[in-house]
Amino acid sequence: QVQLQESGPGLVKPSxxxxxxxxxxxxxxxxxxxxxxxxxxxxxxGLEWIGRIYTSGSTNYNPSLKSRVTISVDTSxxxxxxxxxxxxxxxxxxxxxxxxxxxxxxxxxxxxxLVTVSS
Amino acid sequence: QSVLTQPPSVSAAPxxxxxxxxxxxxxxxxxxxxxxxxxxPGTAPKLLIYDNNKRPSGIPDRFSGSKSGTxxxxxxxxxxxxxxxxxxxxxxxxxxSAHVVFGGGTKLTVL
Numbered sequence: 001q002v003q004l005q006e007s008g009p010g011l012v013k014p015s016x017x018x019x020x021x022x023x024x025x026x027x028x029x030x031x032x033x034x035x036x037x038x039x040x041x042x043x044x045x046g047l048e049w050i051g052r053i054y055t056s057g058s059t060n061y062n063p064s065l066k067s068r069v070t071i072s073v074d075t076s077x078x079x080x081x082x083x084x085x086x087x088x089x090x091x092x093x094x095x096x097x098x099x100x101x102x103x104x105x106x107x108x109x110x111x112x113x114l115v116t117v118s119s
Numbered sequence: 120q121s122v123l124t125q126p127p128s129v130s131a132a133p134x135x136x137x138x139x140x141x142x143x144x145x146x147x148x149x150x151x152x153x154x155x156x157x158x159x160p161g162t163a164p165k166l167l168i169y170d171n172n173k174r175p176s177g178i179p180d181r182f183s184g185s186k187s188g189t190x191x192x193x194x195x196x197x198x199x200x201x202x203x204x205x206x207x208x209x210x211x212x213x214x215x216s217a218h219v220v221f222g223g224g225t226k227l228t229v230l
Contacts, residue, residue, distance in 0.1 A: 049220070
């Protein structure tokens, strides 16, 4: 079965770029009609969708983050990545990667990784 | 403020039934499929319901989903203490700035 695992720095300085990678195992990131997605959750708060990339490479982003977000895919490594620029303390959250179907349901999810923005 | 509105909390006794509502608009719930997620403390969300009312394999039939107009409902019967968790609804919003939206989450307490 497909499993996802996030990786990346747990601490990022304000104004810098947050970079995370999601490694997909148990299946090819190129197969099937899936959207590979990033979702975040600040401590004690709800889920916020960041964006997604389709197997073709096309992307969609949350309009509130669109100017700062880039999601890309590396099929040779079976990974997809998130870059969020100009971060502030408000970007501190647990970041999840997840696989989504065309009707926008997410399964499976990675375990999540906490990213703290602080100097 | 979330695009989809859920009650902040619900509670019921073990063995009882509870429903969690998710209210939206024609640009999201009204014209798109709804999914539901369970998040136990300290863990990643887990898919409970997809395409309004379908259960993934392994999800017991105590969990059900429905949709009517611009609202959706998650039902849980035969409540167990292990059902204490946060529950989220989600769907696509087809407005000009199309994107995925989630409800603010509902904390279920099994008394």
